Amino acid sequence: MHVAVAVIRGEDGRILIAKRPDDKHMGGLWEFPGGKVEPDEDFKTALNRELQEELDISVSQFEPLITIQHRYPEKTVLLDTWKVSGVQGTPKGNEGQEVQWVEPEQLTTLSFPPANGPIVNAVLLPRQYMVTGLFSSAAELIEKVSRQLENGLRLIQFRAPWLQEKPYLHLARELHHLCQPFNAKLLLKGNPELLQESWCDGIHLRSDQLSVPASEWKKYRREGQWLAASCHNEEQLLEAEAAEVDFVTLSPVRPTKSHPGRLSMGQERATELTRGSKLPVYWLGGLGRSDEQLAVESGAQGVAAIGAFWSIR
Numbered sequence: 281m282h283v284a285v286a287v288i289r290g291e292d293g294r295i296l297i298a299k300r301p302d303d304k305h306m307g308g309l310w311e312f313p314g315g316k317v318e319p320d321e322d323f324k325t326a327l328n329r330e331l332q333e334e335l336d337i338s339v340s341q342f343e344p345l346i347t348i349q350h351r352y353p354e355k356t357v358l359l360d361t362w363k364v365s366g367v368q369g370t371p372k373g374n375e376g377q378e379v380q381w382v383e384p385e386q387l388t389t390l391s392f393p394p395a396n397g398p399i400v401n402a403v404l405l406p407r408q409y410m411v412t413g414l415f416s417s418a419a420e421l422i423e424k425v426s427r428q429l430e431n432g433l434r435l436i437q438f439r440a441p442w443l444q445e446k447p448y449l450h451l452a453r454e455l456h457h458l459c460q461p462f463n464a465k466l467l468l469k470g471n472p473e474l475l476q477e478s479w480c481d482g483i484h485l486r487s488d489q490l491s492v493p494a495s496e497w498k499k500y501r502r503e504g505q506w507l508a509a510s511c512h513n514e515e516q517l518l519e520a521e522a523a524e525v526d527f528v529t530l531s532p533v534r535p536t537k538s539h540p541g542r543l544s545m546g547q548e549r550a551t552e553l554t555r556g557s558k559l560p561v562y563w564l565g566g567l568g569r570s571d572e573q574l575a576v577e578s579g580a581q582g583v584a585a586i587g588a589f590w591s592i593r
């Protein structure tokens with residue numbers, strides 16, 4: 281069942297949600313408004329028809345967010361989810377349903393159908409994910425990260441595999457201080473126990489860590505901490521879903537300077553793998569800010585990069 285789903289953003293940045301009528305599938309849970317796309321119906325027409333029927337509004341701006349295929353015991357749904365804005369009209373629950381504008385951060389505290397977890401994550405995640413590159417002193421690292429925070433980066437993975445754990449964590453703590461005033465999140469590389477550190481915003485797993493059972497990460501994980509993973513093929517994307525990570529990077533999409541000689545999958549294969557995954561996927565490898573639109577239109581959350589963010593002033 282092809283479902284058109286709308287993450288409706290008001291001018292103040294809040295998001296419109298509705299409560300599903302009790303007598304419907306997933307009744308009593310909050311939803312992002314939308315409904316079934318009729319055969320031969322164009323997606324945008326379907327979405328505006330549903331929003332008119334359910335809420336008495338129409339929308340004029342559309343941007344793809346995420347596509348999730350989810351198997352419920354009763355049926356399989358394809359939630360084709362778009363961020364929409366340019367709302368016309370005042371929303372009201374035409375079917376007697378409760379409707380509410382909420383801050384994005386509130387979404388994690390509400391009960392949605394089981395398929396919706398990745399939608400909520402996709403709403404909260406930015407389009408750009410920076411992975412730190414080479415640095416020869418703490419001062420250089422701090423200077424480069426500061427500059428990118430000022431440039432608007434809000435999600436950063438601190439990668440320095442050449443460092444021992446102790447100096448790595450020491451620098452990580454400093455970077456975390458830098459990130460805080462910007463409300464930016466710093467993801468670390470490491471083992472599950474690291475999640476116990478009060479200042480740890482989350483962990484980015486290597487693909488070989490995906491075999492660690494989800495229960496190991498759950499033991500330590502607190503509300504608000506991100507769990508991400510590096511994936512390079514379909515099998516790892518499935519492992520990441522099973523490990524219950526929040527989002528992934530998919531690489532290498534194009535040839536890169538940091539991994540010379542590694543075969544890249546290309547844009548077409550990356551699109552196919554991205555559409556097949558439930559999770560928000562950042563494209564990584566030889567891409568920069570100028571590829572963001574292409575990635576998003578291909579179903580990705582956005583672009584992750586070392587080079588493009590690290591080397592440019």
Ligand SMILES: Nc1nc2c([nH]c(=O)n2[C@H]2C[C@H](O)[C@@H](COP(=O)(O)OP(=O)(O)OP(=O)(O)O)O2)c(=O)[nH]1
Pocket residue numbers: 283284285304305306310311312313314315316330357359393394395396
């Ligand atoms: N609209 C919407 N549907 C969702 C969400 N999450 C989720 O699992 N679903 C499921 C529930 C339903 O099985 C299906 C969407 O159906 P729907 O009930 O909205 O369809 P509709 O508006 O055409 O309703 P109907 O009157 O024809 O029953 O997708 C969500 O966030 N929004």
Ligand SMILES: [Mg+2]
Pocket residue numbers: 313314315316330334
């Ligand atoms: Mg509906």
